[in-house]
Amino acid sequence: MLYQFRKAVEKSLLKTMGKIGLCTVESYIGGEFFEASFLDTNDPQLKAAFPHISAPLAGATFSDIVLSSVNWHHKMLSVRDDNDDISIPLLGLFKERQEGAGHTFGNIAVRAYSGMTGEAVALEQDSDEAVVDAEHDDQGVIIPPTEEIQLLQAKKLSAEDINGHVITDGYRAFSKDLATERSFRPAALRDVLAFPIDVSALNTIQDFSEALSGINRHGNIAVAFAGLSASFDGETATLVLENGSRSRYQALGEALAQYFGEDIHSSACDDKGLSLQVSGTAKHFMHSIVTAPAAIAVAAVQPATEILPTLVTGAMSHGSLITKTHEAIATAVNMVGGKSNC
Structure with missing residues (x-):
């Protein structure tokens, strides 16, 4: 049994290494260069x-992993035969399945790539230079080159071109398709993150109820709000709204009572805040509230010409990218002032 287990582990490890282009094991042992998403490393x-x-962001503990393994072991004992699809679900952890686990770049992403790669390639050229046989599209979008002649004639873009960039229709469609897919089947850490809930302009019970309805009460260790802060004293939670008024606090208190039910025992409010006696999920939720920092004015955001020079393409082996892809990535990064190490 031990021999079979060791052989299975070695074969799976070699297959994984082969797929991602690793040649040796020694340089990766104990490297810990990966991200432990969804694990409680504390x-x-x-x-x-x-x-x-x-x-x-924390996540599953060692006890959770053990419990999951035990549950799957007991489930396998109920399998009747190899064709028992109900007892042996296809989780899609390796080969993507429609009802299985989400993949960061799965079938949806691959299909969406065609929309971006089908867009016309165009380069900025000085008037005295040879013009590449490609034109700007209707939006004046400059797309990284791919053909050999384009790679040779590509040059660094001006600050005006970089800061005045336009997002292509192909990329908008690509990002929209991925966001829709990942909302149903999360595959990466960013897929389970959300922007702060802005309650600064909410006034009615319906407004606050709609804002609360988008929150998952289970699994969140923090829920960010803009325009709301929370403090605790024993079993009493005090909520303070930005530009709060008695009517707004009454609406918020009623919405919370509807949302948490019996976990909110009593409430009281005035023009300065809302006090709640809470327990259970309501208490956990109140403790998880964090106040988001004030929004940054658009004028204070760094221009693209300052951000892009900080980007570097890490060295990638030819086991994962072909020569033409290496050259296209290197040229595109150099065009916008970044550094290439392909």
């Missing part, structure tokens, strides 16, 4: 296994 057992990795 758990004593997991911290011992991953001492130098921190997952700020």
